[in-house]
Amino acid sequence: MANYLVTIDGVALYPVISLVLFVSFFLLVSVWIFRINKSELEHIEKLPLDDK
């Protein structure tokens, strides 16, 4: 039980790190979806309809 850090200096950094992480992640995903090849996309979205 004694292995605690003693203070919580810089905890304000946590929300900032989280925000930066999410925004960059979101941008990455956005770039990704707009680079998907259109014909592939059409193929994928029809997958549930074509199972015979």
Place this chain on the structure above:
Amino acid sequence: MYLEKFTYDNRLPKLFAYATIFWGVVGMLAGLIAALQLAFPVLNFSEHLPNLAFGRLRPVHTNAVIFAFVGNGIFTAVYYSIPRLLKTPMWSKALGKIHFWGWQLIIVAAAVTLLLGYTQGKEYAELEWPIDIAITLIWVVFGVNMFGTILTRRERHLYVAIWFFIGSWVTVAMLHIVNSFALPAGLFKSYSWYAGVQDALVQWWYGHNAVAFFLTTPYLGLMYYFLPKAAERPVYSYRLSIVHFWSLIFLYIWAGPHHLLYTAVPDWAQSLGTVFSIMLLLPSWGGMLNGLFTLRGAWDKVRESPVLKFFVVGVTCYGMSTFEGPMMSLKNVNAISHYSDWTVAHVHIGALGWNGFMTFGMLYWLLPRLFNTKLFSQKLASAHFWMGTLGIVIYAVPMYWSAFRSYFMMKSFTPEGQLEYQFMDVVQTIVPFYALRALGGGIYLFGLILMVYNIAKTAQQGRFVATEEAEAAPLPKTYHAPKNAIWHSLIERKPLILLTLSLLVVSIGGIMELIPTFLVKSNIPTISSVKPYTPLELQGRDIYIREGCYNCHSQQIRPFRYEVARYGEYSKGGESVYDHPFQWGSKRTGPDLARVGGKYPDSWHFYHMMEPSSMAQNSIMPPYPFLFEDDLNTGTTNSKIHAMRKLGVPYPDGYEAQANEDLMKQAKEIVANLKTADIEIEPQKEIVALIAYLQRLGKDIKAETAQK
């Protein structure tokens, strides 16, 4: 091109579908009885036997609906859709059967042990450690079978529904393992590895994400597969579904602390919970709109098809509860909603509307196909739809009403500055709402019974198609991704990378929130006057946990004037450092107990546990007469003290040898004290231990104030 022949197996989807329906009826019936118990306490039957009282029945209801009804619903969807999306049979029939029967056995074991009072005392994770281990094993079996199928597929691309299944599988595994860490102190008794604030954070990180990754993401997989099928058109925007998936799993995992606003959890963690909950609104509504827009130009079909009706209302309820959730995460709103019936209404919009209706839609679509026939009666299905919708409304509206009513009553002060209403005054006025809620639930359940009949008739008139022939080309060995498809080929075609990336994405939130709380001492200020429980109090606490008292009583006072005036000084993190598991609760059907110690004499508790309404008129708490007859099992004291010390509770070395002596000494003191009030009871009875525990609650910090 060379085509390989193979078959889709329909037996397992059928079994899972039947199990979904069966456990749906059982789980909702348990819920209906629990709802009626709150309106008519006589239905607890606890004068006759201990097993059916609300505190034990409510976990049966929640576990049955979440893990049995929705769980089997998920597996129905997975075992039907994955082979068809990947053009291959499920990898192993044997694993599929082990999965099915293993899961049903776990459910039965869960129901039996919960009714017997074996519980870890953490909401939605009540099951004791042997069952937790069984769940882990069966979950692995499910995962191996799913990944075996994915790795032997004949379709290169993984449709988005499968991403949701993969993400759900890996996250549920992580949540279950981390939250269920416990130290056994017997075959069906264990103590949470974590205590107090840390236990609360881990528990609600788990609890919230059980909602997210058991009730939501797998059902989004279901939506992305069955909604396009029923509407006979592709999903509105596949791009949106990708954003939906990644942002949802990224954000969800952070949101847990919104269950702990205004508690002793550090402020920064509460704020993170709020911020991420608000952000969750965007992907959730993106997903809802994606579902609804899939029906663009097909709304005329909704009029005709009960399947689509269920889907439309189901997806709308998803949108409603994912709007409501972020709003409830705002601290000012949460001040009203927390501990109140609002939360109950909120989860039932999700459970009845989203999970229930999506399941019914899927089953009405699927079962006629499994039996190669048409649905027996569209009219009955429509009647089911309307009864379900009406049931949800009659369930939810009284709960919202009751929440606001009790909030305004609880916080009202007389001009002299006294609390205007006693807790019992509030209870009395909301009992009629409990009766109405039960009526709503009853109507909903009756609709489900109509479905059982309709589906039985459908199965009767058709002939079961055990296997379906199919053919597809094998995957070519080499593949050249089209131009601009680099991201795509990196992740979306590689299931193991997808799995790893999902795990990474969902770990970030947990790591960022949990680790600082575990490492930084100032997050949980210790209080020198807080001491470990005496052996008798510890045994009493285990009775409190066994009877599920936390289902109605919180032990966490928020820093509001009306709470402090009613219950005493607001709760500090340091007060529950020895609480394995924490018992802060999430609902106040009864009053908070954090500082009940010393508030009433022992005799009050004695009579109150025997017959609550004798001490608090109109109380809806069930009586606990069996505690006065049953002897406390002191044979467990040693192993309990030993386990607690291992978890870091500072009992002196070798205290086990002396513990039972101390226990009896304290019990005799209580008995002597009761005798002054003309009460005769033997010291070894369970009630004595429970009184010891209740009288201890909140005392430590009072002692400190007195010293000062």
